[in-house]
Amino acid sequence: MIKRILRYGEDALRKESQPIKEITDAIRELVKDMFETMYKNNGVGLAGPQVGENINLFIIDTGNGQKLVFINPQIIKASGKEVMDEGCLSFPGMHEKVERALRVTAHSIGLDGEPYEIKAEGLLARAIQHELDHLSGILLVDRISKARRFQMKHELARIAAGESLDEDIVEDNVEDDVKENDKINDKINDKGDDIAEAQKGETGVKG
Numbered sequence: 001m002i003k004r005i006l007r008y009g010e011d012a013l014r015k016e017s018q019p020i021k022e023i024t025d026a027i028r029e030l031v032k033d034m035f036e037t038m039y040k041n042n043g044v045g046l047a048g049p050q051v052g053e054n055i056n057l058f059i060i061d062t063g064n065g066q067k068l069v070f071i072n073p074q075i076i077k078a079s080g081k082e083v084m085d086e087g088c089l090s091f092p093g094m095h096e097k098v099e100r101a102l103r104v105t106a107h108s109i110g111l112d113g114e115p116y117e118i119k120a121e122g123l124l125a126r127a128i129q130h131e132l133d134h135l136s137g138i139l140l141v142d143r144i145s146k147a148r149r150f151q152m153k154h155e156l157a158r159i160a161a162g163e164s165l166d167e168d169i170v171e172d173n174v175e176d177d178v179k180e181n182d183k184i185n186d187k188i189n190d191k192g193d194d195i196a197e198a199q200k201g202e203t204g205v206k207g
């Protein structure tokens with residue numbers, strides 16, 4: 001079942017999540033629904049609070065089809081630094097540069113109840129840090145500078161009001177007056193696709 005993803009401004013995103021004491025059928029069902037919801041929204045990760053469940057659980061798939069489930073996770077080691085564009089399913093259309101550790105080692109429990117350790121680098125390491133933030137009520141907007149936050153205040157208000165910043169791109173395309181001939185139209189569309197692809201590539205994480 002596809003879940004509704006909470007967006008910036010909703011209370012549950014700011015709450016501290018609680019440890020999971022037992023992996024019940026309800027948890028397994030929730031994890032299944034979360035993967036379905038994440039894939040539908042082209043996300044790389046999704047945390048419990050984002051679907052209104054304030055429990056220490058998040059999921060990640062960086063695009064290689066490997067479904068990672070993190071229950072009561074902790075980062076035990078972090079090293080290096082990297083700045084990359086980051087998005088979040090709770091901030092539709094927002095992409096901001098965020099500094100994170102380049103490598104992390106995390107301890108977690110899997111859906112089978114077994115503890116495991118994972119060493120991650122790059123995109124996966126970033127996703128783990130982003131999702132772990134969610135479990136403490138920390139959001140993408142808290143990871144950007146005060147000045148940038150001030151600059152973004154109208155966009156943030158729009159997200160909280162239920163809009164997506166992605167709609168800007170759609171509106172711009174509609175407004176483009178490209179009726180002269182089909183060839184020009186095609187050229188512009190191709191260029192648009194390239195830009196969209198480039199933007200996709202730049203966005204390291206959307207979770």
Ligand SMILES: [Zn+2]
Pocket residue numbers: 087088089090130134206207
């Ligand atoms: Zn997120």
